[in-house]
Amino acid sequence: MIPLVDVKAQYAPFIPELQRRFAEVLESGRFIFGPEVEAFEREAAAYLGVPHAVGVANGTDALVLALEAMGVRRGDEVICPAFTFFATAEAIARVGATPVFADIDPVTLNLDPAAVAAAVTVRTRAIVPVHLFGRPAPLEALAALGLPLLEDAAQAFGAPGIATTGVCSTFSFFPTKNLFALGDGGLVACTDTGVADTVRQLRFHGSRDKRTFELVGTNSRLDAIQAAALRVFLPHLAGWNRARRDSAARYAELGLGEVVELPLDEPGHVYHMYVVRAPERERIAAALEDAGIASASYYVTPLHLQPALEHLGYPPGSLPETERAAAENLALPMWGGIGLAEQERVAAAVKSAVGVVV
Ligand SMILES: Cc1ncc(COP(=O)(O)O)c(C=O)c1O
Incomplete structure (x- = not known):
């Protein structure tokens, strides 16, 4: 049988290295956040060419937290494609906003900027282009519309030219993705320091110091074992x-x-x-x-x-x-x-x- 994606064929050569790195995490006793996650966040930000990257539990949380941090609220409209995974529009609805669907370009299968322009109203608060199947969406043409972009880059880690235009870009490390974890994982990359700071707070119950809760956030963590695996894979x-x-x-x-x-x-x-x-x-x-x-x-x-x-x-x-x-x-x-x-x-x-x- 030839599978659609052979995840094991990709990680099998790294099993000894993964075992060494997992042993180090076991020795450290630090499983939630900590130095391994921080190191991955630094390495991922450098790879993407953005100033900030925040690890979260999965690509869906990444979208929800990015939208919240960008200030998208009930009553807002957010334009996105309808030819994408459900999470793209689900996240918009989860923050109380209304997904507004624009049609795609038949050749690239990505958002058609002319269709997006036609869908803009006074309520439009953001645009969520998806880099579908790993092909970068037309960021320049979309940015020219003058609205904040949130790039759903779940399928496109490593594609050149992404993540530096949007206020945020979100990634999924589901095991079939180009950059993958050995379980769930996600990342919000941010070009804006204030937004990155808010994502960081939101992923830990809206707190900076575990004592004072300034926002109603959630619990959405990337754990050290997954970060260790991601650090093994990123150079490859x-x-x-x-x-x-x-x-x-x-x-x-x-x-x-x-x-x-x-x-x-x-x-x-x-x-x-x-x-x-x-x-x-x-x-x-x-x-x-x-x-x-x-x-x-x-x-x-x-x-x-x-x-x-x-x-x-x-x-x-x-x-x-x-x-x-x-x-x-x-x-x-x-x-x-x-x-x-x-x-x-x-x-x-x-x-x-x-x-x-x-
Ligand atoms: C385009 C797109 N957005 C969001 C997600 C959600 O990511 P996750 O499954 O990690 O929550 C996925 C993948 O599953 C995806 O393909």
Whole structure:
């Protein structure tokens, strides 16, 4: 079986180093916050080129805390895509604001700046672009609209040019992500010192000193064991992302573009997922399954059509490019280090599914 993502293949070579680092954490007796988490926060901030990074429990908390720290409140509108994981809009709703969905660009699958501009009202408080599947969203065009940006970078750690435009950028370290923990983890990167300070407070019950509680916050921590693992992996991320880009180029060389629409390559794309488009994607997915190859279609019911957000009143057909992408996308196996033999099998199976003799 070829999986969609082989997480173990990525961390297996590091097991001895992970064991050494975990032993050090055990010796230290410091499991919550402490020097390991602080060191990771410094290293992650340096990697991203931002002044502040705050570790939190997961990428969903990262979004909620960033929105709160940016001052998004009940009555505000926040523009985001509907072709993304539910957490993007969920976080907006969790702080009491209203998600306003803008359609996507059919080629990049990221927010279309013209659609965002058309969705701006006097209530718009922020824009949340998602760097979907590892491809940077058009930050310059979105920033030109003059509203604060919160970059949902859950799928894009290491993509060049991200995290320095938004007031905050949020990351998930779920084990399938480009930079991953061995469990849950998240990060808020901030370009604004005051906002970073508030995120720090909010993640610990709104307190700076554990005695005085200035805000009603929550408990959202990155723990030392996960930070230790992330510190082992971070120096290898650039290599993994290069390997993902090489593997994407190899899919193209193997002729996949003759039978399905390939993701447009751009230098900044770090291929968290390798997502092709094909109107006949169900047939291809079934053929891949028969050949022992995993594939997946993402956000098949986009967010504006999810039952939890029905009250927002978006009818089917209201975001045509989002709905078309939802109906046509198919993610093929991709991870940092997928082998040539595996990619050849995938390409052959996709071609034979659409009737090409291989
Ligand atoms: C775009 C996006 N935003 C937010 C999240 C939430 O991250 P987490 O699962 O760590 O809460 C994810 C991933 O799961 C995601 O893909």
